Amino acid sequence: MPLSPEQQAEIDAQRSTPQTTLRATAPGMEKHLYTAHPVLDHGFVRVIDYMGDDNAITQAARVSYGKGTKSVQNDEGLIRYLMRHWHSTPFEMCEIKLHVKLPVFVARQWIRHRTANVNEYSARYSILDREFYIPAPDALNAQSVINNQGRGEALSGDEAQRVLKYLTDDAMRCYDHYEEMISDEGQQGLARELARMNLPANIYTQWYWKVDLHNLLHFLRLRADAHAQYEIRVYADAICKITADWVPYAYKAFEDYRMGGANLSxxxxxxxxxxxxxxxxxxxxxxxxxxxxxxxxxxxxx
Amino acid sequence: MPLSPEQQAEIDAQRSTPQTTLRATAPGMEKHLYTAHPVLDHGFVRVIDYMGDDNAITQAARVSYGKGTKSVQNDEGLIRYLMRHWHSTPFEMCEIKLHVKLPVFVARQWIRHRTANVNEYSARYSILDREFYIPAPDALNAQSVINNQGRGEALSGDEAQRVLKYLTDDAMRCYDHYEEMISDEGQQGLARELARMNLPANIYTQWYWKVDLHNLLHFLRLRADAHAQYEIRVYADAICKITADWVPYAYKAFEDYRMGGANLSxxxxxxxxxxxxxxxxxxxxxxxxxxxxxxxxxxxxx
Amino acid sequence: MPLSPEQQAEIDAQRSTPQTTLRATAPGMEKHLYTAHPVLDHGFVRVIDYMGDDNAITQAARVSYGKGTKSVQNDEGLIRYLMRHWHSTPFEMCEIKLHVKLPVFVARQWIRHRTANVNEYSARYSILDREFYIPAPDALNAQSVINNQGRGEALSGDEAQRVLKYLTDDAMRCYDHYEEMISDEGQQGLARELARMNLPANIYTQWYWKVDLHNLLHFLRLRADAHAQYEIRVYADAICKITADWVPYAYKAFEDYRMGGANLSxxxxxxxxxxxxxxxxxxxxxxxxxxxxxxxxxxxxx
Amino acid sequence: MPLSPEQQAEIDAQRSTPQTTLRATAPGMEKHLYTAHPVLDHGFVRVIDYMGDDNAITQAARVSYGKGTKSVQNDEGLIRYLMRHWHSTPFEMCEIKLHVKLPVFVARQWIRHRTANVNEYSARYSILDREFYIPAPDALNAQSVINNQGRGEALSGDEAQRVLKYLTDDAMRCYDHYEEMISDEGQQGLARELARMNLPANIYTQWYWKVDLHNLLHFLRLRADAHAQYEIRVYADAICKITADWVPYAYKAFEDYRMGGANLSxxxxxxxxxxxxxxxxxxxxxxxxxxxxxxxxxxxxx
Known part of the structure; x- marks a missing residue:
C-alpha cells in the first residue's frame, strides 16, 4: 500500500477544490489528477498537471500547415497522418507532469531519457524512508539463457526463498546502519550525503517528472516494450493507460504506428x-x- | 491593427467558455488567455495555454529538498533562494504556450533558443499574407559608430524618407511578384516552396512557441536586455508583463537577480x-x- | 563557383600542415577536411573537424554492454545490431563540424533540427555579400497538384523566363537598396540590423554546424528523403557522401535500416x-x- | 590503484601509435590522451578524444561576427570578450570525450547534466566488479549543523571506526550475495537486471561521457564549487586540470569570470x-x- 493516510488526505483535498479556467481541458485526464496509481510494492504514478489535449495537437499542426491541412477533414485523421509521417512538433504542444515513486535502479534507467524536466527527492538534504522493492514471486526470474539482458522463467523452491531472504535482509541491515550512522544521539552523526551510499538500489526514491507528449510517447515505446525490464515496464504500462484517457486519438495512432508497428529494413x-x-x-x-x-x-x- | 474581425471573434469565443478543472490555476494568467497583445505594426503575442504557478515551483522544490526546505518559511523566500543559487529545475516545472506573429528576421534570432517547442506557419504548404514590418520613424536608426551590432540615433529628413520608401516599395514589389509567380491563372504556377524565396525578411510569419519558465526567463534576460535588437526586445517586453502576472514571485526574483543584477569577475x-x-x-x-x-x-x- | 581565390588559398594552407595525434583518425575523412564541396549555385559544404570513426561506436557500445557484446564477433555486425535496435547513444560518440554556405530559406528549415551547435554569420554585425540562389532551369518547378508541399514538373517557356527575371531583378534591386541604405557616404547610414530586413530569402548565409552522428543521421533521413525540398536535399546528399567515407559501416547500416527501410503500422x-x-x-x-x-x-x- | 595491468597495457598501446591528421590539434591535450588520472580510491578520469582548441572558439566566433571581430586583436582578448558577454555558441564548437569510473551515487548527480552523451556500463548485460568507494578518514564528515546539504568536521574515534566498518562490511556482504544469486552453479541463477538491486550506491560504475566545452564549463562551475559534494568535486577538479591544458585561454577566462566571479543582484x-x-x-x-x-x-x- 503505497500511500499514507496523510498523503491520501492531501490528494482528497486537492481533488475537492475545482477551479474555473479558460484553458483547454481534457475530461479524461481530470479524473486522474492527483490520484496515485499503485505500481510495484510501494511505488506509484500520479498526474500533477497537464497541458493540452488531442485538439491542441491539430491546432498547432494547422498553424504550421495552414490551408494545407484543410483537406484532412477531422482531428483523428490529421493526428494519424502526423504520426504516420513522423511530424513530431505538434505532439510536443502537449505536456504532462507526473509524481512518481520508484526504486533507484528503475530511476537510473528512466533518467537516461534526457528531454524531460525532473525534480528528485534529495538524499543529500533529507532522509530516505525505509522502503525497498522486493519482487513478487512471479517477478523473480532467472537470467535468460538466450539473451544477455533478458529474464528466463521464475525461480522456484529453495533458490527463490534464498534470493528473497538476501534481498530483504540486506536491505534491512543496510537501512539499520544508515539510520545508525546519521543519528546524532550520543555521536556527531555522519553527513546524509555520505550515509546514503550504504543503501542498495532497490530503495525507493521519488520525483516530479515533466515531459512533452512526443517525448513521452518515445519513452513509452521503449519502456512499455516487451524487451524492457519488467520493473520499468509496469510504470510505462500505468502511464499508457493515463495517456489513453488524456489524448485518445493520439494514443490510438501511437498504438497502431509505434507500439504495434515495426521497422523493416x-x-x-x-x-x-x-x-x-x-x-x-x-x-x-x-x-x-x-x-x-x-x-x-x-x-x-x- | 494586427487582428482581423474573424480572429477577434475566435478569441471572444475562446474566452467565453470557461471550464472546470482540478489543476493549479493562475488568476493573473487567465485574464491574458487568448487575448492578442499588439507588438510592432502587425505582430502580436497571445497566451494559448500555461501550466503551473508560483506554487508549482516551490512544490517541486520541496519534493527535491524534502525537510531541507522547511526552514524557509514562505513561498516567496524559497523562490528567491532558488533563483539566487541557480536552482533551475523547479522553474522548469512551469510551462507556457504562446502564439506569436513576428517578422522573419526576428524569428531567425528567436529560434536560436533551442530548448523550446515550435510549430511555425509553413510557406511550403501555404501562402504568406501581404504583411511587412516597416519601422516607425523613431525606430529607424543609424548604425552605431561605437558598437558594431548597435544602433545610433534615429535617421531624419531625406534619408529617413528614402529608407522608408525603399523598404515599402521593395516589399510590395516582391510580394506582387510572389503572388504573380504562384498564380495558376493562365500558367502552371511556381511551387510555393520556391516562390517564398522572393520575400524579404521583414515579412511576417507566425508560430506557436512553448517553453518552460526557466528557459523563458533565460530568453527574457537576453532579449529584454538593452543590448538586444529593438524589434525582438518589444516582444520580450510584452512577455515580461505577461510573466509578471503569471508567476509574480518568480518574476520579481528574476528582476532582482537577473535583469537588474550583474556578474562580476x-x-x-x-x-x-x-x-x-x-x-x-x-x-x-x-x-x-x-x-x-x-x-x-x-x-x-x- | 562558390570559392574565391583567397578562400581556396586558405583551404590549401590548412591542408598542407598535417599534425601528429594520438586520437582515432578516419582516413576516409581526412581527404575531405577543409575541401569545399559545391552545392547549388553559390553554396558549399566543407568538413572543419570530426571526432571518432566506426570503431568509436563499437568501443562505446562495449563499455555499455560489457561482456554482453562479446558474442557479436565483428564491428560491422555490432553496428548493424545497434542500428536495428535503435540504440542511439553509441552513435552519439562521433561528432562532425561542417562549414556550410546556404540560402536563408534553406537555413530556416535546417535550424529546426535543435540538437546541434551553430555559429551563423551575423547580419547585425557584418555586411552580407551579393549572392543569391537562382534555381537552374530544371529546378524551377510548378506547384504539385497532388501534394500541398510538393513540386510538379519544371516550368517552361515564357513562365520560366518571367520567374527567373523576377527572382533575379528583385534580388539585385533589394541588394542595391541594402547597400545604399547602409552606406555612410553623405548620410548617416541605416543600422545593419535594420537594413538586412530588405533582403529576400534566397540570399546566402553561412554557418558552422556541429552535430553528433546520431542526430546527423536523423537529419539525413528527413532531408535526404525524396519528400524533402530539393534545395535542402542537395546539401543532405553531399553530407551523405562525406558520411559514407567517414563511418562506412554505420552509413551502410543507415542505408539499409533507415533510408531504404520503412515503418509498417x-x-x-x-x-x-x-x-x-x-x-x-x-x-x-x-x-x-x-x-x-x-x-x-x-x-x-x- | 584504479588500473589493472591489462588496462595499463591497453593505454600504453593506444599511446604508442600516433597518426597523422589535418585536424586542429591541442598539444596540451595530446599528453593526456588515454592516460587514467586516479580519483578517489578506485575511480579515474581519462581523455578518450577531443575536438578543437582555443583557436576553434575564435574561428567560430569570427564566422558569426565577421568583420565585427576584427577590432579585437588577439585570440585571448576575443575569448575573454565572449566569456564576459555570455556568448555560449563559440564554446560549443569544442568537444571532449572522457572515460570515467565513479561511484553510483556520484553518477546519479552527474547524469542530471542533460546536455551530454553517455554510454554507461550496463548491469543488465554484465556483471559489476567488487569495487566500492570507502571514504578516506579525512573525508568521513559529520552532517553540517548549519547547512542541510553540507558536511561538518571529520568524524573521529569510535564513531569513525564504526562507520567504516558498516560501509565495508555491508558492501562486501551485499556483493557476496549478489555473486551468489547470479551464480548458475547448482541453481538457475537470478537475472542480472534483478540481482544488481542488492548493490549499495558506493559501488563503482563507469561510462563514456561526451560534452561540448560550454556545457563542460557549466558542469565544472557547479561541481568544482566549494558547495558541491566532495566526491564529485574531486572529479571536477581533475577535469579542470585537463581543461586548462586543452584550452588555456578559455579556461583562464572561465576562472576569472565564472569560478572566481559572483552574480550580484x-x-x-x-x-x-x-x-x-x-x-x-x-x-x-x-x-x-x-x-x-x-x-x-x-x-x-x-
Whole structure:
C-alpha cells in the first residue's frame, strides 16, 4: 500500500477544490489528477498537471500547415497522418507532469531519457524512508539463457526463498546502519550525503517528472516494450493507460504506428516483395543474418 | 491593427467558455488567455495555454529538498533562494504556450533558443499574407559608430524618407511578384516552396512557441536586455508583463537577480574590495582591459 | 563557383600542415577536411573537424554492454545490431563540424533540427555579400497538384523566363537598396540590423554546424528523403557522401535500416501477414484509409 | 590503484601509435590522451578524444561576427570578450570525450547534466566488479549543523571506526550475495537486471561521457564549487586540470569570470554603490534578508 493516510488526505483535498479556467481541458485526464496509481510494492504514478489535449495537437499542426491541412477533414485523421509521417512538433504542444515513486535502479534507467524536466527527492538534504522493492514471486526470474539482458522463467523452491531472504535482509541491515550512522544521539552523526551510499538500489526514491507528449510517447515505446525490464515496464504500462484517457486519438495512432508497428529494413522489404510474388525465401537467400531473419520471421509471422 | 474581425471573434469565443478543472490555476494568467497583445505594426503575442504557478515551483522544490526546505518559511523566500543559487529545475516545472506573429528576421534570432517547442506557419504548404514590418520613424536608426551590432540615433529628413520608401516599395514589389509567380491563372504556377524565396525578411510569419519558465526567463534576460535588437526586445517586453502576472514571485526574483543584477569577475570583485577599503583604483591598476573597465564603471557607478 | 581565390588559398594552407595525434583518425575523412564541396549555385559544404570513426561506436557500445557484446564477433555486425535496435547513444560518440554556405530559406528549415551547435554569420554585425540562389532551369518547378508541399514538373517557356527575371531583378534591386541604405557616404547610414530586413530569402548565409552522428543521421533521413525540398536535399546528399567515407559501416547500416527501410503500422503488418497466407487484401478490407493504402502499396510493391 | 595491468597495457598501446591528421590539434591535450588520472580510491578520469582548441572558439566566433571581430586583436582578448558577454555558441564548437569510473551515487548527480552523451556500463548485460568507494578518514564528515546539504568536521574515534566498518562490511556482504544469486552453479541463477538491486550506491560504475566545452564549463562551475559534494568535486577538479591544458585561454577566462566571479543582484549592486559613496550599509538597511546579506558579505569581504 503505497500511500499514507496523510498523503491520501492531501490528494482528497486537492481533488475537492475545482477551479474555473479558460484553458483547454481534457475530461479524461481530470479524473486522474492527483490520484496515485499503485505500481510495484510501494511505488506509484500520479498526474500533477497537464497541458493540452488531442485538439491542441491539430491546432498547432494547422498553424504550421495552414490551408494545407484543410483537406484532412477531422482531428483523428490529421493526428494519424502526423504520426504516420513522423511530424513530431505538434505532439510536443502537449505536456504532462507526473509524481512518481520508484526504486533507484528503475530511476537510473528512466533518467537516461534526457528531454524531460525532473525534480528528485534529495538524499543529500533529507532522509530516505525505509522502503525497498522486493519482487513478487512471479517477478523473480532467472537470467535468460538466450539473451544477455533478458529474464528466463521464475525461480522456484529453495533458490527463490534464498534470493528473497538476501534481498530483504540486506536491505534491512543496510537501512539499520544508515539510520545508525546519521543519528546524532550520543555521536556527531555522519553527513546524509555520505550515509546514503550504504543503501542498495532497490530503495525507493521519488520525483516530479515533466515531459512533452512526443517525448513521452518515445519513452513509452521503449519502456512499455516487451524487451524492457519488467520493473520499468509496469510504470510505462500505468502511464499508457493515463495517456489513453488524456489524448485518445493520439494514443490510438501511437498504438497502431509505434507500439504495434515495426521497422523493416530495405533488405527485409525486398524479401516481403519477393515472397508476395510467390518466391520461397529462406534465411540463406534473404541477405539477412540469422539474428535478423529470426526477428523478421517474428514480425511477418506474428 | 494586427487582428482581423474573424480572429477577434475566435478569441471572444475562446474566452467565453470557461471550464472546470482540478489543476493549479493562475488568476493573473487567465485574464491574458487568448487575448492578442499588439507588438510592432502587425505582430502580436497571445497566451494559448500555461501550466503551473508560483506554487508549482516551490512544490517541486520541496519534493527535491524534502525537510531541507522547511526552514524557509514562505513561498516567496524559497523562490528567491532558488533563483539566487541557480536552482533551475523547479522553474522548469512551469510551462507556457504562446502564439506569436513576428517578422522573419526576428524569428531567425528567436529560434536560436533551442530548448523550446515550435510549430511555425509553413510557406511550403501555404501562402504568406501581404504583411511587412516597416519601422516607425523613431525606430529607424543609424548604425552605431561605437558598437558594431548597435544602433545610433534615429535617421531624419531625406534619408529617413528614402529608407522608408525603399523598404515599402521593395516589399510590395516582391510580394506582387510572389503572388504573380504562384498564380495558376493562365500558367502552371511556381511551387510555393520556391516562390517564398522572393520575400524579404521583414515579412511576417507566425508560430506557436512553448517553453518552460526557466528557459523563458533565460530568453527574457537576453532579449529584454538593452543590448538586444529593438524589434525582438518589444516582444520580450510584452512577455515580461505577461510573466509578471503569471508567476509574480518568480518574476520579481528574476528582476532582482537577473535583469537588474550583474556578474562580476574575480578581478572586478577584487577591485570592489580594494575600493571599499579606500584605495583609488583606476583602469591601469585594475587589471582590466579598457573595455572591461568601462563596463565595470557602468555597473558600480550606475 | 562558390570559392574565391583567397578562400581556396586558405583551404590549401590548412591542408598542407598535417599534425601528429594520438586520437582515432578516419582516413576516409581526412581527404575531405577543409575541401569545399559545391552545392547549388553559390553554396558549399566543407568538413572543419570530426571526432571518432566506426570503431568509436563499437568501443562505446562495449563499455555499455560489457561482456554482453562479446558474442557479436565483428564491428560491422555490432553496428548493424545497434542500428536495428535503435540504440542511439553509441552513435552519439562521433561528432562532425561542417562549414556550410546556404540560402536563408534553406537555413530556416535546417535550424529546426535543435540538437546541434551553430555559429551563423551575423547580419547585425557584418555586411552580407551579393549572392543569391537562382534555381537552374530544371529546378524551377510548378506547384504539385497532388501534394500541398510538393513540386510538379519544371516550368517552361515564357513562365520560366518571367520567374527567373523576377527572382533575379528583385534580388539585385533589394541588394542595391541594402547597400545604399547602409552606406555612410553623405548620410548617416541605416543600422545593419535594420537594413538586412530588405533582403529576400534566397540570399546566402553561412554557418558552422556541429552535430553528433546520431542526430546527423536523423537529419539525413528527413532531408535526404525524396519528400524533402530539393534545395535542402542537395546539401543532405553531399553530407551523405562525406558520411559514407567517414563511418562506412554505420552509413551502410543507415542505408539499409533507415533510408531504404520503412515503418509498417500494426494494421499494415496484419495485411502483409494475410497476403502472405494467400488472402487478396484491398483497401476496403485493409482497415487503412485511402492515403495509407496508397503509401502501403508503394512500400510493398516498390 | 584504479588500473589493472591489462588496462595499463591497453593505454600504453593506444599511446604508442600516433597518426597523422589535418585536424586542429591541442598539444596540451595530446599528453593526456588515454592516460587514467586516479580519483578517489578506485575511480579515474581519462581523455578518450577531443575536438578543437582555443583557436576553434575564435574561428567560430569570427564566422558569426565577421568583420565585427576584427577590432579585437588577439585570440585571448576575443575569448575573454565572449566569456564576459555570455556568448555560449563559440564554446560549443569544442568537444571532449572522457572515460570515467565513479561511484553510483556520484553518477546519479552527474547524469542530471542533460546536455551530454553517455554510454554507461550496463548491469543488465554484465556483471559489476567488487569495487566500492570507502571514504578516506579525512573525508568521513559529520552532517553540517548549519547547512542541510553540507558536511561538518571529520568524524573521529569510535564513531569513525564504526562507520567504516558498516560501509565495508555491508558492501562486501551485499556483493557476496549478489555473486551468489547470479551464480548458475547448482541453481538457475537470478537475472542480472534483478540481482544488481542488492548493490549499495558506493559501488563503482563507469561510462563514456561526451560534452561540448560550454556545457563542460557549466558542469565544472557547479561541481568544482566549494558547495558541491566532495566526491564529485574531486572529479571536477581533475577535469579542470585537463581543461586548462586543452584550452588555456578559455579556461583562464572561465576562472576569472565564472569560478572566481559572483552574480550580484540589483539590491546588492545598489548597496555596493551606496557603500562606495561612503554610506554605512547594514543588513537592516540593505533590503536583503539575513541569508542574502551573509552571502553578500562573503563576496565583497572575501
Amino acid at each position: 530495405a533488405t527485409a522489404l525486398d524479401c516481403v516483395r519477393r515472397m508476395l510474388k510467390g518466391e520461397v525465401v529462406t534465411q540463406e537467400t534473404s541477405g539477412m543474418s540469422k539474428g535478423e531473419w529470426r526477428e523478421f520471421e517474428g514480425v511477418i509471422g506474428g | 574575480a578581478t572586478a570583485l577584487d577591485c570592489v574590495r580594494r575600493m571599499l577599503k579606500g584605495e583609488v583604483v583606476t583602469q591601469e591598476t585594475s587589471g582590466m582591459s579598457k573595455g572591461e573597465w568601462r563596463e565595470f564603471e557602468g555597473v558600480i557607478g550606475g | 500494426a494494421t499494415a503488418l496484419d495485411c502483409v501477414r494475410r497476403m502472405l497466407k494467400g488472402e487478396v487484401v484491398t483497401q476496403e478490407t485493409s482497415g487503412m484509409s485511402k492515403g495509407e493504402w496508397r503509401e502501403f502499396e508503394g512500400v510493398i510493391g516498390g | 540589483a539590491t546588492a549592486l545598489d548597496c555596493v554603490r551606496r557603500m562606495l559613496k561612503g554610506e554605512v550599509v547594514t543588513q537592516e538597511t540593505s533590503g536583503m534578508s539575513k541569508g542574502e546579506w551573509r552571502e553578500f558579505e562573503g563576496v565583497i569581504g572575501g
